[in-house]
Amino acid sequence: MRQRLIRVTALRDVRRLPPGVGARLAGVLLSATALCLPAAPVRAQAVNSHPYVLRLPPSHPLSVMAQLGERLFHDPRLSASGKMSCASCHDPARAYGPPGSAAVVLGGPDLKTPGFRAVPSLSYLYRQPGFTIGPDIENGTEPVINLQQQAQQAAGHSRTLKTALAPQAAAVNLVPQGGLFWDGRVDTLEQQVDGPLFNPAEMDAGTSGAVLAKLTTWYARDFTLLFGPYVFKNPSLVLAEAMFAIGRYQIESPDFHPFSSKFDAWLAGRARFTRAEARGYQLFNDPAKGNCGACHLDQPGPDGTPPLFTDYQYEALGVPRNPAIPANRDPHYYDLGICGPFRTDMRDQRQYCGMFLTPTLRNTATRKVFFHNGVFHTLQQVLDWYVYRDLQPARFYPRDAAGHVVKYDDLPERYRANVDITDAPFDRRPGDAPALSEREIADVIAFLGTLTDGYEVSAAPASAAPPGGTRRTASPAAAAPEIAGRR
Numbered sequence: 001m002r003q004r005l006i007r008v009t010a011l012r013d014v015r016r017l018p019p020g021v022g023a024r025l026a027g028v029l030l031s032a033t034a035l036c037l038p039a040a041p042v043r044a045q046a047v048n049s050h051p052y053v054l055r056l057p058p059s060h061p062l063s064v065m066a067q068l069g070e071r072l073f074h075d076p077r078l079s080a081s082g083k084m085s086c087a088s089c090h091d092p093a094r095a096y097g098p099p100g101s102a103a104v105v106l107g108g109p110d111l112k113t114p115g116f117r118a119v120p121s122l123s124y125l126y127r128q129p130g131f132t133i134g135p136d137i138e139n140g141t142e143p144v145i146n147l148q149q150q151a152q153q154a155a156g157h158s159r160t161l162k163t164a165l166a167p168q169a170a171a172v173n174l175v176p177q178g179g180l181f182w183d184g185r186v187d188t189l190e191q192q193v194d195g196p197l198f199n200p201a202e203m204d205a206g207t208s209g210a211v212l213a214k215l216t217t218w219y220a221r222d223f224t225l226l227f228g229p230y231v232f233k234n235p236s237l238v239l240a241e242a243m244f245a246i247g248r249y250q251i252e253s254p255d256f257h258p259f260s261s262k263f264d265a266w267l268a269g270r271a272r273f274t275r276a277e278a279r280g281y282q283l284f285n286d287p288a289k290g291n292c293g294a295c296h297l298d299q300p301g302p303d304g305t306p307p308l309f310t311d312y313q314y315e316a317l318g319v320p321r322n323p324a325i326p327a328n329r330d331p332h333y334y335d336l337g338i339c340g341p342f343r344t345d346m347r348d349q350r351q352y353c354g355m356f357l358t359p360t361l362r363n364t365a366t367r368k369v370f371f372h373n374g375v376f377h378t379l380q381q382v383l384d385w386y387v388y389r390d391l392q393p394a395r396f397y398p399r400d401a402a403g404h405v406v407k408y409d410d411l412p413e414r415y416r417a418n419v420d421i422t423d424a425p426f427d428r429r430p431g432d433a434p435a436l437s438e439r440e441i442a443d444v445i446a447f448l449g450t451l452t453d454g455y456e457v458s459a460a461p462a463s464a465a466p467p468g469g470t471r472r473t474a475s476p477a478a479a480a481p482e483i484a485g486r487r
């Protein structure tokens with residue numbers, strides 16, 4: 001196994017390293033021994049005095065393929081009901097997340113069939129790596145061994161702690177990472193479309209023949225232009241191309257990854273945090289406090305790629321069972337994430353039961369449905385649960401017949417040991433002080449609000465950097481064509 005390098009770049013203003021190590025370690029690579037650094041005192045800053053030149057994805061006019069995808073994405077005629085398009089559940093006005101506050105959306109022919117999981121945001125998936133188990137996802141090479149073998153290898157390794165001070169360290173864990181859907185069962189945006197299109201609880205488009213007939217009627221011209229006159233002679237090709245087009249739309253359209261939040265403006269030195277936001281940012285990254293940054297990565301990459309607030313990894317957090325999901329009326333039904341029921345290839349890897357993908361927190365404040373089962377509806381509820389899950393479990397979990405609180409009740413008892421009880425803020429035990437006070441929770445929520453896209457940068461530069469600019473880049477990426485603060 002290759003040793004991970006840890007790059008200390010961002011947050012040098014916010015999270016001061018000990019003097020001996022030096023506060024100006026931008027771009028310096030520390031080896032994994034950096035893990036041993038004690039948690040340094042932090043200082044919140046309203047203005048980023050060392051702004052980044054962020055490397056944003058290129059923004060070109062949509063290709064013809066992506067334009068076709070855009071129309072398919074918004075076309076309700078493809079569904080059985082004639083009323084449901086991808087956009088019905090992935091609302092463009094809410095970062096392509098759920099349109100309302102219901103835990104699951106109703107689909108099917110009469111829009112009465114409930115789904116099983118909360119609708120994830122479709123934004124910021126353009127860099128999502130494929131599903132693997134193990135540390136080396138960054139070079140994008142195909143795994144040479146299959147998933148079962150990877151799981152076998154991983155089983156022998158104990159898990160290291162995730163801390164916001166050195167989040168990538170967790171990558172030495174041989175943990176599942178990458179993939180799409182809450183359980184990672186699909187690898188690419190182009191592959192996944194037939195799922196929702198034919199899922200009886202979603203668009204329920206019927207047989208591929210039915211979809212083909214619709215595409216032939218309404219999209220004949222586009223398909224013939226793009227794929228030639230014989231495309232309709234090969235039905236499976238038509239469907240594959242339609243799915244590919246919808247995937248291209250999500251990858252090419254900047255609407256799916258605008259990077260126009262206040263946080264991005266702050267990174268680029270063009271916005272000023274309020275005091276609450278600055279404190280919240282500090283708490284988000286403090287390994288002894290929120291420690292959120294350990295899993296929801298918030299530092300730009302070495303080449304200036306803006307952070308996506310996920311490490312792409314899976315965790316079992318043990319969120320409470322949600323009685324609002326109709327499937328949960330069956331006491332024997334459990335959503336186990338990676339090990340089923342919707343993905344079947346990892347069914348026997350019991351160590352992964354209960355694990356779900358860490359979602360991006362960009363635009364999270366626009367959601368009214370949180371976690372894979374949509375059990376919470378406000379960020380206040382989410383944060384209360386993060387802080388008090390093990391301190392006051394009776395606030396979140398039901399009691400059994402004997403009156404005992406059933407912690408992690410959305411997992412069968414035998415899998416409850418998979419739940420993360422080591423990474424802060426989950427390392428607290430009854431009697432300990434909460435990781436965050438009420439005021440600190442409010443500060444973290446204020447910071448999360450800076451992750452919502454569509455922030456208007458005011459004309460006056462917020463930068464405290466000296467005029468003439470010691471504008472720092474995370475790397476020589478300054479030469480990159482995509483410029484920071486493109487707005």
Ligand code: HEC
Binds near residue numbers: 119192
């Ligand atoms: C009835 C609501 C509904 C409709 C309609 C729908 N989806 Fe989804 N979508 C979901 C849910 C729920 C999930 C999560 C399912 C899971 O994890 O098992 C999801 C997951 C996804 C994901 C994975 C996202 C991630 O973060 O990993 C993608 C991509 C996606 N949908 C694209 C589409 C496309 C494209 C369409 C149209 C062809 C579509 N969806 C139609 C509800 C819907």
Ligand code: HEC
Binds near residue numbers: 121313318358
């Ligand atoms: C150990 C890794 C880890 C840490 C630490 C962590 N999270 Fe999460 N977070 C996750 C995972 C995994 C999920 C999805 C779990 C699920 O749905 O079952 C999640 C989900 C969320 C969600 C719901 C997002 C959505 O779209 O449904 C929010 C909000 C959130 N986390 C905020 C935070 C905040 C704030 C902190 C710090 C107080 C934090 N997280 C700390 C791993 C982590």
